[in-house]
Amino acid sequence: MTERRPLGFWTAVLCGLGVLQLAAVLAFAATSTLWFQAQLENDLLWVRLVIGWSTIQLSLLLLSVGILQRAARMPRGSRGRARVFGLSAVSAGHAVITTVSVGILLWAARVSTGHVLGGTVASLLFGLTHLVYDELDLDWVPTLYHGATMLQTASAAMLLSLSASCWFLVPLERRQRFWLGFDVALVIAFVVVTAILPLSPTEGDDASLLRAVIRVSVTTVFAVRLALRLVGPLLAAFERIGFRTMIAARHLRAKKTGFLAASGTLSVLAVAVSSCMLISVLSVMGGFRADLTKKILGNNAHIVIDKVYEELSDWEPLLERTRQTEGVIGATPYLQVEVMVSSLSNRGGAILRGIDPDTVSDVTDLAKNMTHGKLEYLKDPGRILDSSVDTTKSGPVDAMMEEAERTAARGLPEGPEEEAMPGLIVGQELARALRLVVGDRVTVVSPRGDLGPSGPIPRTRPFRIAGIFYSGMYEYDMKHAYIDLRTAQRFLRAEGRISGIEVKVDNVEHAPAIASRLVSKLGRDDLRVRDWKQMNQQLFGALALEKLAMFITLGIAILIAGFSVFGTLTLLVQEKRREVGILKAMGTPARGVIRIFIIEGLLIGAAGGLMGLGLGFVLTFAAEHFGIQMNPEVYYIDKLPVHLDPTEFALVGASTVVVCLAATLFPAYQASRVRPVDALRYD
């Protein structure tokens, strides 16, 4: 084997097979999909599978043995001998392992009734496939297959990495030709994809999700290739800026000794990974905050007007004046007290709010959040039991619930006194805890009782569940219950009085300004006007603190990446000692040397930072648009919320640059201290 043609044709074929093998293992992992399972009923497919697979494996085995023989005859020390040798040996081993494991698998799947092959990618990777064989009464199959699968994955990965390493045996000009072709194809793909595919998927459409994923993937690969293509020209342009940038850029472009090259690559990667991590985490935390803000604003008023110690009487003129204030788009009265709600099976505490069903929708999203029943039933409780009116429609589970509602409604005695029973709306979690469906009876116990012979007696009153809402905030869904304002006033003995007025404004960010405008317009010192930020100060304060803590913690990761930059630069200074000596002998002042190395460090930092921010952007963009499913039972959120904030990107970028700058200072100073006499004397 000569230097010029180090890679034989068959070795290239073997490399191709190596790539194919990993693809096959991954594809195999997907064979447990429903579609494939359905195909398995066909007996002919089984025969084809077995014959096809064993043919591929046998030819791989033959090929690798053949190449192994050729590699053994290659002269010792020739380039790539070890690689070709390793490649063929691993592929031979892989062929044997795969044949055995797939044989077992096919047989087991054939005799079992469940028709389960590879399992999902995750189960394959974590070696969990054996679990599905528990149904088979053969103890040794899972163990054997488990081991074989692990071996198979490991050897496929090795095969792939060896194949990839053989890539560097291909002559340079051929590699360049390949990349040229690849890039041309990529540009065409990018243009096509940008023209015809959507960026954001439409909700609940798998095909459009796939299209969007394809578009984002192609765009990402395009951006990566573009960046790689631009590195050379950018550094060349950078060189032209001036003497110091020229030296710095040349140092970075120059071939370095192995250790320094590895250290340089690692420090770029360290900066990239840490900044990517930081920006991703910040984006997710920002997402949680945005999600929380949205839910808080949806369930609460933007501004609440109340009194500190007592309830408001004569509130109608206040309400009118509030509504006329500039910036206010809705206002509604409420009466609030803590009560206990008991159903037949359970009881729980709740915050009972008397609301005005006509105007509450001007202020909160309660009407939109109703999953069962309707807000209007509060005004007209007689309609609750008339199930034909219920038009709230959703999925199969809800249909079941509705069925249960009807049964429950039918089971209740229909008496004249039932007509008068007022409606109550509870949150989904409270409904679950008390096992309530629409139409059920509950008893509400109020602390404002009558005075009895032995002290105060709590007042109780039966209500009928008029609806169930889901706000997305556990606290609300567990603790809040709504009734009609007039009913509440009567029940709580607060005729004509309310707890306060809830206000919605046109722009939530202007809420504090509008609040102060309300204070002057209403002109009453006894009133307390609070905006949503004040009311949730502690919550948002905690969130901000958490975010700051996260920024600092992950900022330490960047700091550690900074150490890596520091190490690389120290090595670089060591390696370039002689050249620094020459530059100084030719009259470069010490501060010029310092600047050269600072620029080098900053270039490393900028490369890493840009990579990290780019990767972080792709990750967060994908998470925001495609959605990462979360278990709502655990997190009370169904999708991982992500919020991209350009300020945060700038902040992370700036901190990366600052850290890298700090990391360059000492090595640069060291470089400036090199004495030309010492550097030039010994060689």
Place this chain on the structure above:
Amino acid sequence: MPDPLVTLQHVTKTFEHEGRPLEVLKGIDLEIERGEMVTIVGPSGAGKSTLLHLIGTLDLPTSGRILYEGKDVTRLGSSDLAEFRNRSIGFVFQFHHLLPEFTALENVMMPGLIQGSRRLEARARRLLDEVGLTDRLTHRPGELSGGEQQRVALARALLMEPKLVLADEPTGNLDSQTSASVQALFFDLNRRHGITFLIVTHSRDFAAMMPRQVSMKDGRIDSDERRAQPLENQGKPT
């Protein structure tokens, strides 16, 4: 009479070696006139290279003064010194010391680039032409032979039109034929541009060709001989 180009007055240099002072130069007095070609010869350890470094302001003397045209350079600050070195002194070292990442042309232009001047490209090309490397402009040092590298180093030393070119065994690791052509180049440049050269060498032949020969021994100047026009007879390469 104007001041000589370089004047050394009672220059001494002491190094610390394992805690003990080691006196390398024990009081040197030397004057070098403009346009002179001076060689320093002497056995290893006589302090030739140290003297050259001191004259080149790469190092400072322990005592004594070094005057360039009557101006004491030992009192300059480090950045003034760097500037002075850049403009007034050219160096040619034994191991040519080119920057490996840069082409021959860029290496020659480097002293000008340090000053932030980009207009010296034409001059750099002319100098490379003069040292006979017209077709090696874009080669990197690794792609040049030893003699070619030394010629690049010489061109680089001349770029800023220095008053003085210092050479430390410029032909030390070249074969005899290449040495001869590089030596001829020195004489040629001296004759045509009147550049002052101070050359440390071990080569007897080279030293014998020089019009002034300072021989050093044990940190002192042993002898300082001037010969009348030896150049005419011996300067031409064979």
